[in-house]
Amino acid sequence: MTNRFLCKVGACEKLKSSFPNRYLRTLIVPGKTPLYHQVATKFELAIRDGSLPAGTRIENEVSLAERLNLSRPTIRRAIQSLVDDGLVVRRRGIGSQVVHGKVIRGLELSSLSDDINKNGSQPSTTVVHFEHLPATRHVAERLGIAVGEKVSYSVRIRYSDDVPVAILHNWIPASIGAITEAQLAKSGLYETFRNAGVFPRIGKQRLSARKVTNLEADQLDLPHGSAVLTMERTPMTRPVSPSNTASTSTDRTCIPWNSPW
Numbered sequence: 001m002t003n004r005f006l007c008k009v010g011a012c013e014k015l016k017s018s019f020p021n022r023y024l025r026t027l028i029v030p031g032k033t034p035l036y037h038q039v040a041t042k043f044e045l046a047i048r049d050g051s052l053p054a055g056t057r058i059e060n061e062v063s064l065a066e067r068l069n070l071s072r073p074t075i076r077r078a079i080q081s082l083v084d085d086g087l088v089v090r091r092r093g094i095g096s097q098v099v100h101g102k103v104i105r106g107l108e109l110s111s112l113s114d115d116i117n118k119n120g121s122q123p124s125t126t127v128v129h130f131e132h133l134p135a136t137r138h139v140a141e142r143l144g145i146a147v148g149e150k151v152s153y154s155v156r157i158r159y160s161d162d163v164p165v166a167i168l169h170n171w172i173p174a175s176i177g178a179i180t181e182a183q184l185a186k187s188g189l190y191e192t193f194r195n196a197g198v199f200p201r202i203g204k205q206r207l208s209a210r211k212v213t214n215l216e217a218d219q220l221d222l223p224h225g226s227a228v229l230t231m232e233r234t235p236m237t238r239p240v241s242p243s244n245t246a247s248t249s250t251d252r253t254c255i256p257w258n259s260p261w
Contacts (some may be wrong), residue, residue: 007118015245017025026094026136026147033082033144033146034141036075037081037141038083039068039070039078040077040078043058043078043082044082044085046084047085047087052100054098055097056098057096057097058079058082058098061076062167068241070126082096083096085204086206110135111188111190111191113187113188113189113190113191121160123158123160123188124158125156125157125158125159126185127154128157130152130153130154130184131152131212132152133151133153134148135147135149135173139250142171142234142247142250143234144207144247145173148193149174150173151175152171152172152174153165153169154170154184156170160164165219166220166253167219168189168251168254169253170184170249170251170252172189179192189249189251190235193249198237200235201235201236203233203253204233204234205231206232207230208230208232209226210229210230212226212254222256228255228257229254230252231252231253232250232251233250233251233253234247235247235249
């Protein structure tokens with residue numbers, strides 16, 4: 001198999017020889033992880049470590065499918081996953097192009113509970129919902145697991161000095177171990193992970209803004225129609241090699257627009 005996955009304008013041969021062979025050694029492995037997710041992960045690792053810099057054009061779907069001996073729909077879903085994560089854009093007349101290079105945080109990720117503690121305030125939590133359920137397609141894609149695998153789903157309200165500051169939705173894969181409702185009520189999620197010997201180091205994060213729902217307004221003690229920030233984050237353990245990164249959870253947080261957090 002040849003190494004040439006991508007082609008940068010005016011520098012195809014240089015990129016052909018510089019694409020890291022280590023990303024190809026574990027491609028493609030049949031199993032629980034969908035093939036498109038495996039392909040997207042290899043590209044993402046190369047983008048994030050700078051091997052595939054911003055401006056690099058991704059080889060067209062037909063050529064990639066032939067090189068990897070996969071179907072075009074599989075390649076199309078892999079590229080769309082990169083687009084959804086903000087790593088690649090589709091441009092008319094150009095194709096798919098890398099838009100971000102290194103975005104991994106070098107410092108340990110912190111939870112909202114950690115941040116409240118560091119600010120000298122007292123965090124507390126109310127668990128309003130907790131259950132074990134099968135992962136939907138969206139959750140499975142974020143966690144890199146099979147659709148239908150068991151996850152723990154919780155909805156919590158986080159307080160700072162008894163003032164509600166955020167609503168947190170968390171999906172935790174069973175591979176992390178048993179996480180109980182009592183643990184989530186007592187400690188922050190990352191503290192719970194650390195107590196279990198799991199240390200999130202890096203993560204993918206997406207921010208957006210919208211109007212609060214009526215239920216959220218009541219939970220956060222906000223006027224109906226207020227603006228809120230939403231953050232979707234998938235924290236992961238730090239990869240030692242391209243094949244052993246593990247997602248610890250996928251999280252969605254709703255925070256009032258004028259919150260200091």
